[in-house]
Amino acid sequence: MKTPSVVAVVAAVLAMGLHLWPGTGKGIRGRTVPPATWAVPAPVQIPAAPAFVREELLEPGPGVASVHVASLAEFAPGRLAACWYGGSKEGARDVGIYLTVRDGAPGSHWSPPTAVVFAQTAERELQRYVKKVGNPLLFSDGQGQLQLLFVSIAAGGWSGSSLNLRRSPDAGKTWSPSRRLVLSPFYNVSELVKNAPIPVEGGGWCVPIYHEMIGKFPELLWLGVPDALTTAVRSRPFGGRTAFQPALVPLGARRALLLCRTAGDRTELFGSRTEDGGVHWSSPALVGLPNSGSGIAAIRMSDGRILLAFNDTQSGRDNLRLAVSADEGVTWRRAATVASEPGADYSSPYLLQTRDGRFHLVFTWKRLAIRHVEFNTAWLDASMKEGTP
């Protein structure tokens, strides 16, 4: 063997060693995700209380004619932040991501919305051309910090989206520069987000995201999970073109249900399950509820049941209804209809249960405003007794 070859092989071995050596480089700890353990609190019974519901429209923002895709976070006990995207029309260059906050004090109101990201902001921070922004997802560890995932697009429609992350240490007053997450080898496009993340045991988040270019399928973004080799990695429950835009509902430390909007001809909701922390998922199967190709939201209630918000129709988006499952998504009972008007657009629901046990639902109201519905378990259960099974 020639000396240069020996040197080269030694270099190759060193390079491999650099990769494999634990504790070096970008926070290498020891293994990849999934599998992961979801942080799932034990079910608790909510004390009896009178039924409560309150509805309000959130102001869209100065000069904003069209809004869509809202999300919510409780960034401190009782303190809420909401965001959505809005502008002259969906996908326009003037679309911005707006944020509003509500204090925890009784009778407090939402603050006037302020823009936190425009295409120009993202362009400057990402140092690349950005045509438009959209689909913001706001979430918080409840200690005052907010995290914002949003999509940016350089060309084409939503399927050309890339995901970006911003952080605010002070409930939205100031933000870190946007950071682009590289999650796909093919031009890093078609990575979108809509639904709530789930905290991971030991730190970090599991965010349900999705892909919609050629294939339409759900994905999981593991963000800041300490055991991950890097700070943002992605996994795929299943591929193809059956179902996408997932909502992730943890059922236990290693068990979860993924509910997805239909991507094909079947106008029904799909579900998939994992029993091993997200490594293996069952083939998508029908859940027994209709879906018109519109987004859904689902969360695990603090008493262990599952709450779902969906358009209860096989065409259009002219109603928005709640449903509850007490058996981990095997069967569902319809609850309150929170909006219904022939021909109207009630879409993109987002659900959150705050530490006081109350539920918050935000959704797009006729594309003109974001509607916020706040209710408690007593109201939800009462609506189930009155509603259709």
Place this chain on the structure above:
Amino acid sequence: MTGLWLLQGLMGLGLFLVIQAVRQGGRLPGRSSAISWVLLGGCLLVPRIPVGGLSLAQWVAGFSPGCSIPLLAVAAHAAIRALGGPPLFRPQELQSLWILGVVLGVVLYPASLGWGTWDPYAEGWGRSWIFLVLGVVAAVFLLLGVRSGYVLLAAILAWRLGALESTNYWDYLVDPQFFLIALICLAMGAFARARANPAAAAGSEAKKPLNAVG
């Protein structure tokens, strides 16, 4: 943006190669002249020109998938040749890089667009078999004196150093541009061999030892 300087370099080399090809009528190796070196320096500066608040490289970055280490290596090889310098890679070494690009692209891109449940891209974040396989391939290449092994080695090192925006190892090995170029080069090579010697095109090439090409 991490990796922008690599994209700037790639754009500059690409521009230089196009201009040199026009100047020299596509002949390689090119002539080493003061004008060529000045031209190269100028081309490397072009991506930094600001247009509408962004540099040209930042505009391109909006649509570009980034640049893998093999693509940079091949561009550097072509630029050195265009300047009249010695080749970084022998023809069969280039061929091995094209094959690598096509194989990785075929494994990666259909799956990334949803074909099947297996997601090979996710392996690039972990302590995965692909590091082992490509490490062994690199070691074998280097033992045989095939310089493509250095490219694989450089990709591992670049990944460890975080030279690109991506934290996924696959992005250091292949990108859609490199895949496309590799596909075209392989197809053109096969076509040229078939035209030159239809009967023995495939067989004789395969039997030729690596160090016989230079």
